[in-house]
Amino acid sequence: MLEQVSQSKVFGGWHKQYTHVSTTLNCTMRFAIFLPPGASEQNPVPVLYWLSGLTCSDENFMQKAGAFKKAAECGIAIVAPDTSPRGESVPDDPEGGYDLGLGAGFYLDAIRLPWDQHYSMYSYVVKELPELIETHFPVTSVRSISGHSMGGHGAMTIGIKHSDSYRSISAFSPICHPGACPWGQKAFRAYLGENRGLWQEYDTVELFKTRTCTLPVLIDQGEADPFLEEQLRPQDLLAVINKQHTDFNYRSHPGYDHSYYFIQSFIDQHIEFHAKYLFSDC
Numbered sequence: 310m311l312e313q314v315s316q317s318k319v320f321g322g323w324h325k326q327y328t329h330v331s332t333t334l335n336c337t338m339r340f341a342i343f344l345p346p347g348a349s350e351q352n353p354v355p356v357l358y359w360l361s362g363l364t365c366s367d368e369n370f371m372q373k374a375g376a377f378k379k380a381a382e383c384g385i386a387i388v389a390p391d392t393s394p395r396g397e398s399v400p401d402d403p404e405g406g407y408d409l410g411l412g413a414g415f416y417l418d419a420i421r422l423p424w425d426q427h428y429s430m431y432s433y434v435v436k437e438l439p440e441l442i443e444t445h446f447p448v449t450s451v452r453s454i455s456g457h458s459m460g461g462h463g464a465m466t467i468g469i470k471h472s473d474s475y476r477s478i479s480a481f482s483p484i485c486h487p488g489a490c491p492w493g494q495k496a497f498r499a500y501l502g503e504n505r506g507l508w509q510e511y512d513t514v515e516l517f518k519t520r521t522c523t524l525p526v527l528i529d530q531g532e533a534d535p536f537l538e539e540q541l542r543p544q545d546l547l548a549v550i551n552k553q554h555t556d557f558n559y560r561s562h563p564g565y566d567h568s569y570y571f572i573q574s575f576i577d578q579h580i581e582f583h584a585k586y587l588f589s590d591c
Contacts, residue, residue, distance in 0.1 A: 311445055314339065320381040321346035324371060333429050333437045334394040340438065341367040343377055343387040348447045355451035355476075355587040356386045356442060357580070360434065360467075362458030363492070364412045366391050370457070373569040379580040385587060386448050390438055392459070394427040408492050409499055415487070416463030417511045419500035428500055431511070435467055435474070453583040455479040457572060458541075461528075462487055465513040472523045476586040479527040479579045481572050482534055485546040486514040492540050514545045525556040527582045529575050531565030 314326040322345040331338040348354045367389045393414030400423040401410035414430035456464035461483025468478035487493020488508045497508045509515035565571040
């Protein structure tokens with residue numbers, strides 16, 4: 310059952326927050342949805358799923374990205390889930406780090422104790438959340454996916470592996486090669502153990518080595534991002550992109566960092582990019 314937490318009218322549409330009991334994550338989860346003007350049972354709209362980064366919740370993108378005006382113009386709903394399970398019974402990093410546990414679900418399905426009872430963000434995003442959204446809101450099953458940093462990693466890996474469920478993929482400053490960076494290695498060891506083959510199933514670089522992505526992809530990266538070389542590693546991704554995959558656009562921007570100021574600067578272009586594939590007339 311959904312419980313509404315808040316709602317605010319914005320650009321003629323509505324931003325709303327809800328909680329629900331997740332059977333996938335075994336806890337109460339919160340998500341936010343933006344419904345554009347005119348969305349109704351008679352006029353359902355497509356959905357852009359947004360996955361946020363480390364330490365974030367459903368609120369960061371919705372409050373800071375400035376996406377609603379363009380989404381309202383294009384008639385696209387936006388859904389932003391939390392970045393991890395939450396609650397008193399949900400384990401957190403015993404060392405108190407920001408890059409594991411609460412706020413750091415990494416969009417995978419954990420298999421190791423104590424994480425395996427709750428940390429299944431991959432299945433939540435791929436299956437439970439879309440089913441919930443399509444049951445209770447005036448939206449279609451036409452979807453695209455996007456995200457930032459850890460969420461960019463999630464959007465890329467989910468989109469690549471479920472190309473039949475999405476029309477397009479985009480990302481800001483994604484963690485491209487988590488198996489080769491400190492953030493990803495810490496999370497993968499905790500959640501998945503030492504099985505590097507399993508790591509590869511949640512690693513964009515490794516997936517591109519063995520799969521051709523059939524969806525259009527847009528990536529924006531700031532050149533002044535302090536995490537660029539050590540944590541994000543876009544150079545690893547660019548080195549393995551299939552030459553036959555022609556609909557892949559990586560854009561590098563001088564002076565921009567890792568913040569939501571960067572996202573604000575280019576979010577309209579990402580909305581328009583997705584609209585081109587969700588619609589044909591925006």
